[in-house]
Structures are given as C-alpha cells and as structure tokens.
Amino acid sequence: MNKLSIKGxxxxxxxxxxxxxxxxTDDDxxxxxxxxxxxxxxxxxxLGKSKEEVQELIRKA
Structure with a gap:
C-alpha cells in the first residue's frame, strides 16, 4: 500500500x-x-476481513 495514496x-x-x-466509525x-x-x-x-481484503478495499475506495 502506497503511503501517499492514502494520505493524499x-x-x-x-x-x-x-x-x-x-x-x-471515524475512530476506526x-x-x-x-x-x-x-x-x-x-x-x-x-469488518472481520483479512489484511489483504482490507488493503484491496482501501485501494478501490
């Protein structure tokens, strides 16, 4: 996961x-x-998902 893509x-x-x-929630x-x-x-x-699933969710959001 690229830090800049999250930050920006x-x-x-x-x-x-x-x-x-x-x-x-906002805290999450x-x-x-x-x-x-x-x-x-x-x-x-x-969410009860794997690390890879969560990273993919963030990428796609």
Missing amino acids: NWNEKKGKLKQQFSKL LLFIEGKEEELVGRIQKR
Missing part, C-alpha cells in the same frame, strides 16, 4: 468506506501518518 486521498476514501460499510478510520498497519488492523477487526 484519505478523506475521499474514508467517505466511500463509511458509505459501503456502516459499521466503520483515523489515519495517522506512518501508522498504516494500525489503520488496516482496526478496519480488519471491525
């Missing part, structure tokens, strides 16, 4: 993910630069 488009991606998955989607793995872990735990 994160607000847009976050909105799309929240529309797709109503279970996700809190992006802190350098802590991408933590973000993926929070989403993974909330």
